[in-house]
Amino acid sequence: MNSDRQFYSLHSWLVPSAAVSAAVDALPVELKDHSSTSDLTDSNGHIDCCYFGELGWREVGCAHQHDGPFMITRSDGTTLTLTPTVESYTWEGVIWDCSIEESVHATLPSTFIQRSSNLRWRRDSATWSDGDQLVMCYRPTAAEYHGELFAVREDWLRGYLAEQGMALILAVRGQRDHQDSPREYSWTEFSLSSSYDAGTLLDGNAAIVSRNTAEVS
Numbered sequence: 001m002n003s004d005r006q007f008y009s010l011h012s013w014l015v016p017s018a019a020v021s022a023a024v025d026a027l028p029v030e031l032k033d034h035s036s037t038s039d040l041t042d043s044n045g046h047i048d049c050c051y052f053g054e055l056g057w058r059e060v061g062c063a064h065q066h067d068g069p070f071m072i073t074r075s076d077g078t079t080l081t082l083t084p085t086v087e088s089y090t091w092e093g094v095i096w097d098c099s100i101e102e103s104v105h106a107t108l109p110s111t112f113i114q115r116s117s118n119l120r121w122r123r124d125s126a127t128w129s130d131g132d133q134l135v136m137c138y139r140p141t142a143a144e145y146h147g148e149l150f151a152v153r154e155d156w157l158r159g160y161l162a163e164q165g166m167a168l169i170l171a172v173r174g175q176r177d178h179q180d181s182p183r184e185y186s187w188t189e190f191s192l193s194s195s196y197d198a199g200t201l202l203d204g205n206a207a208i209v210s211r212n213t214a215e216v217s
Contacts, residue, residue: 014084024193025205044088047092050089064088067111087107136156
């Protein structure tokens with residue numbers, strides 16, 4: 001029996017343009033040590049706490065509302081200031097809403113991005129517009145893959161970053177599994193970081209770690 005599978009997660013933040021290099025260098029290490037209690041990523045997102053149409057303009061505070069930067073302290077004592085780009089949303093079916101059997105999931109631009117731009121949610125779709133121009137959209141993938149895509153028009157993003165004096169930084173962590181037989185299993189962990197600044201996509205750090213085990217239960 002031979003089988004392969006690969007899964008990964010991608011996260012992104014905004015940073016002042018002057019801090020791009022330090023942030024890109026720090027992210028792979030910080031994500032490696034990340035736990036569900038860390039502020040680096042919001043592991044849960046909005047779950048039954050807000051209505052989707054409120055997000056971005058609601059004044060009442062919510063722990064999952066990202067309306068500004070936050071700071072993390074690294075192991076060497078230095079600090080890193082990041083602003084989340086998105087917020088995740090879940091409305092649970094049956095538990096809170098008996099009219100739907102399956103929960104509803106979505107990703108949307110963070111409160112900070114919505115308030116610092118002219119973005120408006122198009123209520124008949126999972127898209128956001130700036131004036132009459134469609135600039136962002138959310139699309140879930142097939143359910144069995146548990147994936148999702150949030151896309152942004154590059155020309156809009158480039159202009160927005162220039163106005164804010166910020167850059168976009170990205171970090172990916174993932175794993176590729178390979179199984180040769182019921183008892184022979186190996187996997188490769190990978191991570192990488194990059195940045196998008198002044199219209200240019202720059203590579204950051206990359207790491208690959210291979211692990212093997214002969215005992216698979």
